[in-house]
Amino acid sequence: xxxxxxxxxxxxxxxxxxxxxxxxxxxxxxxxxxxxxxxxxxxxxxxxxxxxxxxxxxxxxxxxxxxxxxxxxxxxxxxxxxxxxxxxxxxxxxxxxxxxxxxxxxxxxxxxxxxxxxxxxxxxxxxxxxxxxxxxxxxxxxxxxxxxxxxxxxxxxxxxxxxxxxxxxxxxxxxxxxxxxxxxxxxxxxxxxxxxxxxxxxxxxxxxxxxxxxxxxxxxxxxxxxxxxxxxxxxxxxx
Amino acid sequence: xxxxxxxxxxxxxxxxxxxxxxxxxxxxxxxxxxxxxxxxxxxxxxxxxxxxxxxxxxxxxxxxxxxxxxxxxxxxxxxxxxxxxxxxxxxxxxxxxxxxxxxxxxxxxxxxxxxxxxxxxxxxxxxxxxxxxxxxxxxxxxxxxxxxxxxxxxxxxxxxxxxxxxxxxxxxxxxxxxxxxxxxxxxxxxxxxxxxxxxxxxxxxxxxxxxxxxxxxxxxxxxxxxxxxxxxxxxxxxxxxxxxxxxxxxxxxxxxxxxxxxxxxxxxxxxxxxxxxxxxxxx
Numbered sequence: 001x002x003x004x005x006x007x008x009x010x011x012x013x014x015x016x017x018x019x020x021x022x023x024x025x026x027x028x029x030x031x032x033x034x035x036x037x038x039x040x041x042x043x044x045x046x047x048x049x050x051x052x053x054x055x056x057x058x059x060x061x062x063x064x065x066x067x068x069x070x071x072x073x074x075x076x077x078x079x080x081x082x083x084x085x086x087x088x089x090x091x092x093x094x095x096x097x098x099x100x101x102x103x104x105x106x107x108x109x110x111x112x113x114x115x116x117x118x119x120x121x122x123x124x125x126x127x128x129x130x131x132x133x134x135x136x137x138x139x140x141x142x143x144x145x146x147x148x149x150x151x152x153x154x155x156x157x158x159x160x161x162x163x164x165x166x167x168x169x170x171x172x173x174x175x176x177x178x179x180x181x182x183x184x185x186x187x188x189x190x191x192x193x194x195x196x197x198x199x200x201x202x203x204x205x206x207x208x209x210x211x212x213x214x215x216x217x218x219x220x221x222x223x224x225x226x227x228x229x230x231x232x233x234x235x236x237x238x239x
Numbered sequence: 240x241x242x243x244x245x246x247x248x249x250x251x252x253x254x255x256x257x258x259x260x261x262x263x264x265x266x267x268x269x270x271x272x273x274x275x276x277x278x279x280x281x282x283x284x285x286x287x288x289x290x291x292x293x294x295x296x297x298x299x300x301x302x303x304x305x306x307x308x309x310x311x312x313x314x315x316x317x318x319x320x321x322x323x324x325x326x327x328x329x330x331x332x333x334x335x336x337x338x339x340x341x342x343x344x345x346x347x348x349x350x351x352x353x354x355x356x357x358x359x360x361x362x363x364x365x366x367x368x369x370x371x372x373x374x375x376x377x378x379x380x381x382x383x384x385x386x387x388x389x390x391x392x393x394x395x396x397x398x399x400x401x402x403x404x405x406x407x408x409x410x411x412x413x414x415x416x417x418x419x420x421x422x423x424x425x426x427x428x429x430x431x432x433x434x435x436x437x438x439x440x441x442x443x444x445x446x447x448x449x450x451x452x453x454x455x456x457x458x459x460x461x462x463x464x465x466x467x468x469x470x471x472x473x474x475x476x477x478x479x480x481x482x483x484x485x486x487x488x489x490x491x492x493x494x495x496x497x498x499x500x501x502x503x504x505x506x507x508x509x510x511x512x513x514x515x516x517x518x519x520x521x522x
Contacts, residue, residue, distance in 0.1 A: 056418070056419045057421065058418050058419070075420060075421050078419075080415075080416060080419035080420070082413065082415045082416060082419075085412070085413045085415075085416070087411070087412045087413065088273075088274060088275070088276045088411065088412075090273060090274070090276075090460070090463050091274055091411065091412065091463065091469045092463055092464075092466050092467055092468060092469055092471075092472075093412075093467075093468055093469050094467060094468050096468075097468040097469065097470060098412070100405075101405060101408055101409045101412060101413075101416075102416075102420075103405070104405050104406050104409045104417070104420050104422070105420045105421055105422075133467070149416070159419075
């Protein structure tokens with residue numbers, strides 16, 4: 001009996017992306033399904049963040065197609081965790097308010113809003129911090145608050161741009177475990193931009209290597225074989 | 240003191256009402272200005288509006304146009320001031336515009352506007368007096384039209400903020416996330432700049448730089464020290480501005496001091512008290 005495949009949430013076909021008509025990425029083809037954990041690896045300037053911007057609808061393709069599942073087209077079920085968030089420190093805010101801002105563009109009533117925030121905080125390991133000032137959180141907790149702000153949308157597709165860049169190894173692993181749990185329990189598809197190949201070896205189901213203006217994409221087990229690594233990829237950061 | 244103020248009401252009620260409405264309106268807008276770290280953009284926009292009014296007066300004198308001269312020039316000069324203010328707000332709101340930083344553009348607009356406004360009217364007998372009047376602020380000349388104009392602007396602003404509060408906050412907290420959820424930060428920034436220019440331009444003509452700039456930044460700063468969440472700033476800042484303006488006008492009437500300046504002094508005292516309260520609570 002054939003096992004039904006998970007739905008395709010994002011598909012790139014012969015996609016070219018760039019700025020001012022100058023391509024940064026050419027002929028990218030990959031398919032992201034529900035429950036997959038994609039690691040976007042490559043050196044600085046290889047086009048990883050450009051691809052994420054296109055997936056978020058901020059950048060139109062120069063050529064080819066980038067399509068989202070119809071249920072994601074209003075972006076209410078798409079989450080994003082930026083590399084860092086540095087709000088103006090004059091702004092007073094609680095963890096609850098900060099996380100609740102992730103609901104912009106999502107139609108929920110007050111009760112559902114409270115329930116979603118509580119769920120996101122629990123999953124991000126910040127339960128009980130609702131009324132705490134955001135400014136009293138540690139660096140790791142703030143990063144978890146960023147993840148919670150994305151989770152509050154109940155995303156089916158979650159994009160993360162180097163979310164653990166400024167964290168120590170213990171907190172980094174905590175954030176990755178949180179994301180892995182989300183993938184397994186909720187079937188969320190994750191696209192994570194990173195330089196850290198050792199994280200891909202531990203968590204990735206799929207890998208996309210960005211190098212030379214192109215992308216090599218596929219299952220992690222196949223692409224993370226040492227003999228498959230190009231010079232660029234082999235040079236990405238080890239633990 | 241209250242009785243004296245009530246006695247002055249028939250003579251100055253248009254000025255008082257316009258002053259209070261401007262306080263509420265600018266404090267509401269000031270929340271966004273302070274939240275987006277654009278305090279000095281407010282000062283630059285106010286100075287650009289002053290330059291616009293100066294250029295309008297100069298043009299009226301040179302061209303002999305009655306539209307820009309004399310007692311009937313209020314509307315036309317306000318329009319020129321608003322246009323200059325909007326242009327300045329748009330110019331300074333752009334990140335990295337004209338090859339420089341936003342701060343550099345803001346400083347350039349402020350200094351160029353302040354200097355040019357003086358130079359343009361340096362040889363006009365009444366021009367410098369008018370510029371001094373604008374810079375030092377006086378609310379006494381407010382008209383019934385000012386009251387209706389600022390009531391309408393305040394009502395529209397309150398409605399817009401009520402409908403888009405979370406979007407505005409997300410834009411202030413994290414423009415990258417705002418873009419990711421489908422907002423267009425550049426479009427929103429331009430819309431807010433036009434709104435700031437419009438309101439500041441009109442407020443400048445009605446009350447002058449000190450009162451307009453004071454209401455734009457001080458109530459929002461005080462509210463930021465008193466509130467636990469940023470969404471509360473949208474009612475706390477206008478409330479603080481209104482209370483300070485009422486208290487300031489009553490004190491000014493009692494001591495026979497300029498009301499605009501007195502209101503700003505009260506606001507500054509409110510900010511100092513809020514900072515002291517914050518420091519005490521944090522400790």
